[in-house]
Amino acid sequence: MRISSAIPAVLAVAALALAGCSSPDGADDGEWPEELTISLVPSVQGEDLAEALDPLTEYLSDGLGIEVNGVVATDYAATVEALGAGQSQVIITDAGSLYHATTQFDAELILRDVRFGATSYASMAVTNNPDKYCDGEVVTASYEASDDEFSYCNGIEPGSEATGEGPGGLEALAKIDADTPVALQAATSPAGYQYPIVSIKEQGIDTDQDIDQIPVEGNNNAILAVYNGDAEVGFAYWDARVDVLDEAPDVAEKTVAFAYTDMIPNGGVAVADSLPDDLVAELTELMDDYASSSDEAATVMFDLVGLSDWTDETAEDEIDRYGEVLEQFTN
Template sequence: MRIRTPLLAVVATGLLTASLAGCGARDESTTESSAASPCTGSSSADAADPSELTLALVPSGDANKLVETVKPLQDALTERLGIPVRGVITQDYQAAVEAIGANQAQIGMLPPLQMVQACNKYGAEPALQTVRKGKTTYAAQFYTNNPDKYCDDAPVTGANGLLYCNGTESGTGPAGLDSLSEMNGAKTVMLQSASSAGFVFPSAALKEAGIDSTADLDLTQVTSHPAAVLSVNNGDDEVGVSFWDARETVVADTPDVAKNLVVFALTNEIPNDGVSISSSLSPDLQQRISDAMEDYASTPEGVEALTAIYQITGLDKADPAALQQAQTEADSIGLGN
């Protein structure tokens, strides 16, 4: 198994660089069994408002670009809350969870699995979930530069100008999973094991097809969905996995993606990522943060800013029971809390 890692570890907005990757877990364990009822988080009733709030974001694509795109959000939250908000980009998904646990970050924009883990381990409230294209769920996709091997029908062009086969053009999973049996031994690029769409849900689907993602594939792991797309487009790998449809994030700069790559399978639906809020805050401030983010997401400038960050078109109240499905899938491939 090969792992490609970026040179950039952590970037903070403005002139400040924060090292959140080394945050240690608290000594006391508050971990609950992932089989327990969905975690809804906790708060600190008597906590005073802090002098500053830190918003942790997980890396997605170009971290330097993310630094710039998060500035409107941090400014809007600062204005609405009356507390300075500082945005940071963590080294990886788990670093964001541990930053919340160590109270180095009070707000996290996290993938679904990490929202559950932050709640189970540290009581962080799963406050909001993102909306994209009118949905609060999405599928992970398998795509290839070798459609003759994986497509049972002729690829069709979707509304976004990209190619699909095996009934995947709707973007709603599951679809085309019978084709996964062809992947045994294939050069495949996935994300790190903490990624719901980049590893967990695809690995669970492969397991159902009798394939172990780490033992039965010629596997490379990268740290972002765009990097996975480009690896398959460049011919370094035959199959890649990502959220649906990560090809849209690179096609403007790499237009041959539109003709080179075909999506051939979709996993079960995954609960969208969202916003977790630290249990170190008072319930009043937790609610104010949630309200401020929802309010900003309801404005045209908010939609523009959130789309630039993570292709978010809205925010809705979180559904802890739906989020728990991400942990259930992780458990199915041996990745518990």
């Protein structure tokens, strides 16, 4: 059986034990296990799970010549727990969990998630007061995903096609003065809170005392808070302004992006260090090729985990930086 039904995370870890899958001797003697288990948090749930997950596990089983099982974790942390317990050997998870898996359990990062051609994204700072935060003229650039024109300054978009590549313009965050209302999302949001807070602090600002934090839910509401004048500065992923065009069609004129944070990494795929190198190499190649193997595979991948592809260009420095940011918010 290649599909395990959705179960709570604690039970999932207990239910995953598979004889012969987690022997630490595998990496030493080159022997392949008889089967592998992949732990992931799918985008689909319930009755759609088997339909979404089975094509991937069957593709990998056929390619590797061993049985590949899929099991559902209820959250990303559970994927790391399963790998650390030796009860799964492959995890498809988020960037924070990749960091914990590699640092705590010596897992190997083999692939990064690709969404719409990108493996990472910046958080952007937007304002309704460009005279204060923009050094030089405001320019427009085309957001390729929608062909909409948005406003930028401080040289963060030097060409006619916007790229969203950070960091850039961060020195302008030093212009946030006492009691400036700043729209921030939940403390667990990398683009809406964590990277912005770290970036503001690096400009010498006490984010607890020197700004007025305006809590909002979601990237669209961070943009709308600035658009409506409830906040002077807001943070969201690049370029979340596209999400509010229906309700704020003139958002490009009323809000200007003036800074990009460091790039925030997408998640990816990691494997246990007990797996033989040749198995890891074949698994990596198979998963890297999956999205392009058929039209069905591309659909399955997007429906299953919301991705357009995987890439073996893992950019581990971005994962390490993400870990440094996360550690600032521990406890």
